[in-house]
Every structure is written in C-alpha cells, then in structure tokens.
Amino acid sequence: MAGKVKRKKWSENFSEWYNELIETAGIQDKRYPVKGMNIWLPYGLKIMRNIERFIHSEMERTGHDEVLFPALIPETEFQKEAEHIAGFEGEVFWVTHAGHDPLDIRLILRPTSETAMYSMFSLWIRSHADLPFKVYQMVNTYRYETKHTRPLIRVREISRFFEAHTAHDSFEDAERQITEDLEIFDNLAKFLAVPYIVSKRPDWDKFPGAYYSLGAEVMMPDGRTLQIGTMHNYRQNFAKAYNIQYETEEGEHEYVHQTTFGMSERLLAAVMAIHGDDSGLVLPPTIAPIQVVIVPIPKKDAEADVFAYARKIADELRTAGIRVHVDERDIRPGRKYYDWELKGVPVRIEVGPRDLEGNKAVIARRDTLTKEVVERAVIVDAIRRTFDEIMENLYSRAKALLEDHIKRVETIEEAKEVFEDRRGIVEIPWCGEEECGLRMEEELDAKMLGTPYPDETAKAPEGKRCPVCGREAKFIARFARTY
C-alpha cells in the first residue's frame, strides 16, 4: 500500500521540490530583500513552535534554566578565545557605527553565544555548590554565509537557534552532560520520527575552541547529509579565557569544565525533507499544527447536514486533545484534499451523506494516502491508533532510507563509486592521521563527518589498512557530501 505514494520528484529533484514547498506549504517567504534572511509564515512558525515546545519540556525535565542574552557582543569579549575568533571572524556581522559616529568598541552580532555568556558565567559561578550550572536559550544568530543560502538550512540569520551551555566541576561530569544531551536529542528525534547517526568530528573540523565535537546527521533524499545537532565538550578552554572559576570544598580555585549543545530550524528542514513526498509535506502528528482536518462532502438537495455532523466529530476530537480543523470553505472537496496534503496534515476525515447515514466516517492517512471507513463511535480511538501507525511508518521508512545509504568500503575506488552512484555515507578504514583524512576528503570530494560515536563503535576491525598510507587502520571514518 505504501507503493501508492509517489516520491519521484522528491527523490530526483530534491532541491527544486524543497524550494517550492517552503513557499507553497506556507513555511517561509524567501522574498525578503536580504539574502539568507527569510520570513517565517504562520503555518511554518506553528510547526517550529511545536518542535520548540518539546525542547523546552526536555530542558525543564533535565534541569536547564532558560536565559536570554543580548544579540550584540563587544569586540573585546569576542576576541578572548583565540581559536574561537579564528573560526568565526570571517563570517560575523559588525556593528561599527551608532548614528553618525563610529563606536569606540565595535560590536558583533552573535554568531553563537559563548563569548556573550562566559564573562557573565565568571560572575555567576562562585562555588562548587553552583555546579553543575545548566542554562539554555533560543534566539536568532547571524553568520555571513558565503556559500549559497537555502531556507532553514544555510541562512545568514538563524532565527531559531537553540544553545544549551553548561559548566561542571570535572571532565567526568561534563562527559555525563554530553550523555544527557544525546539522550535529549534521541527523545527529540523519536518525537520527529527522524533517524540519525552521531559522529565525532575530526580535529580539523571541531567547533572553534572545543576539545571535541559531536555531530548528529540525517540523510536527505538526494543522498547528502544534514547536520541537525551538535554537542561540544570544551574542557577548560573557555573557562581559562573567560576566567570562570569556582571554589572547591577544600577552598581551592578551579576552572570549570564546559559543554554546549546546539540545534536550529534545520530540525524542521530535516522533517520536511525526510518525510515529504510528491504531494507535499508529511508532518508527524506530534508537531502538526492541524492533526486532523475534516472535509464535509455536501450533496445538493440532500436533507442531511454534513456540516453539523463534521462539527460534532470535531468537538469530540478536540475534547480528546486532538488539534482538529473543519474545512468549511465553499470549494470542491477534491481541491481541499490537495490543499491539506500539500500542508502535510497527518489525517483527513471525510464525511458525506453516506457516512452520516451509516454513522461512519472515512479516515485518510497522509503518509500512505490510503483510506479506511470507521464507525463513528470509535473515531477517537481510531485516530489515536492511526497517529501511532503514522509515527511508526514514518520512522521505519526514514530508517530504511538512512541505512540504505550507509556503505562500508575498503578502498578509495569503492568509495568513489558510492558517491557517483547514489551518494550517501561511506565508512572506510582510517589510520587516524590528519594528512590521510584530508587526502581522502579531497579525492572523494566529500567531507569527513568523523568517526562513529560512542568511541567503542569507531574502532576499525583487525587487519584493516588505511587506503591512503597503507598503515594499519585505527578507526572507521565516515564521509559524505553534506549540506
């Protein structure tokens, strides 16, 4: 039955499909006259808010407090951590003037908030009793992207940037935080029905200033990967630059260990891309602004009032906590079907004279585009069951897409074939040397995502050799074309 769902354009011309859908489905308007800065439209924003609501609840569950820092950072603060500034200075927006006068100390628009937050952390964190210290914010950040911008994916204003920042009394406790971040991320991914992989980034591609960086990637329909989450362990790098110290039980002064965890509206891009099809968006019921749309099918001269019937069902669903909308527009039902399919509403209920007579309703699933007739009396249960089935189907379909695109190879030639063919992720033995890693990136015209995480899964099997230098391989390295 899934064969009924067409995903031709989606898979063969993903870029075009994506750009069209961003506007036709009402996610964003790209016509704002600044490159890389787009407007959130009401429908898209509602979806994003539902994703954020889940993130807020996870943050609360795990004891993070929400804060809001200013968007402007003085040049002097920005420059305190050497690697960090080197990594970002090429892409920050500067504020150099106020009115007609040049500023004494120039300001940057935050590309991320480490340098805004950490001088304050050093004031706030005094004692071991203050640790662990866990805060987060969801704000807009700015990066002057020089590559091609793409809505939600590569933008100059990230308008929904999530960043959690924590401070700990030891490396071990910071590691526990990374584990917690991964658990939060996993919950979120399940909520979105989005399967992913986690890699430890190679040293040359760490977050600027980090001890190590983890990236969570998803597989897009065209075989390229999209990073949708990152976790960094900073060790004491920033603490030393910003003098964030606490007093131990013994009265000593120690630098804190820090971590960050980041996500953005790329989460929505992933959901759109991974679950969509040729008819448009397919939203998981967990985040759909409208979970059920009811389309009344009137018949001329029929005495039955299908509208009243539809409204009654709507009330019932609403009482059960389901987000429902009755489409009473004066247009043909077929037109409504297309409209709501484009917008990805997970379930459609059709009610016409036939259903009213038999005390039934037709339930249509968005993910499979199949229909089923159900008894009016059990409609709430049927909808709930359908939601569960949709979540399962979306997840397993996406999981198959991801797994089909991961290929383990041993030579550069094999790896090249994968990228020529259908793309995806290549896993290849690697000695661990930067030189060999960069060489493979160049030869494959792909990026090294890193090594599988947790570390135990990154070891190369016995006897495998690095295809570049021929030495014994220590790791499995992942390569992909990325967004």
Place this chain on the structure above:
RNA sequence: GGGGCCGUGGGGUAGCUUGGUCUAUCCUCCCGGCUUGGGGUGCCGGAGACCCGGGUUCAAAUCCCGGCGGCCCCA
C-alpha cells in the same frame, strides 16, 4: 580567486539570436458573478510585469555601456 548564466504581473514562464503588427504569451494565484460538490467543476468578467541609469536608432523587453540583484560551475 577564476569562469559561465540570468533579471518580464504575487509565483512560474514565452518573446530577445534577426529591433517594428508587443496594445507583451501561456499556466497559476487574486477579485466579482453564475454553476458545482465522495480527488484540482465549468463558463463569463476583472486586476496585475519588461531591475535601475545612460547610449545607439525614426523605433528598444530585444542591441551597447555602467550599476544593482540573483543563480551555477571550478579552485
């Protein structure tokens, strides 16, 4: 950094090579009316565009120069 392409109603486009019946094509969206209603009803009517500046010419959407904006490829 190097090379290429392109700016036409809200969106997508035709026209440009060879200047003139361009009073600018078609689809979509939008507005009004009738009709219709279990997968994009049909018909009638309406609104809406040649990126900006300069030049060539009797005549420029079309050719030339400059500006601004966008896209693609390579390093």
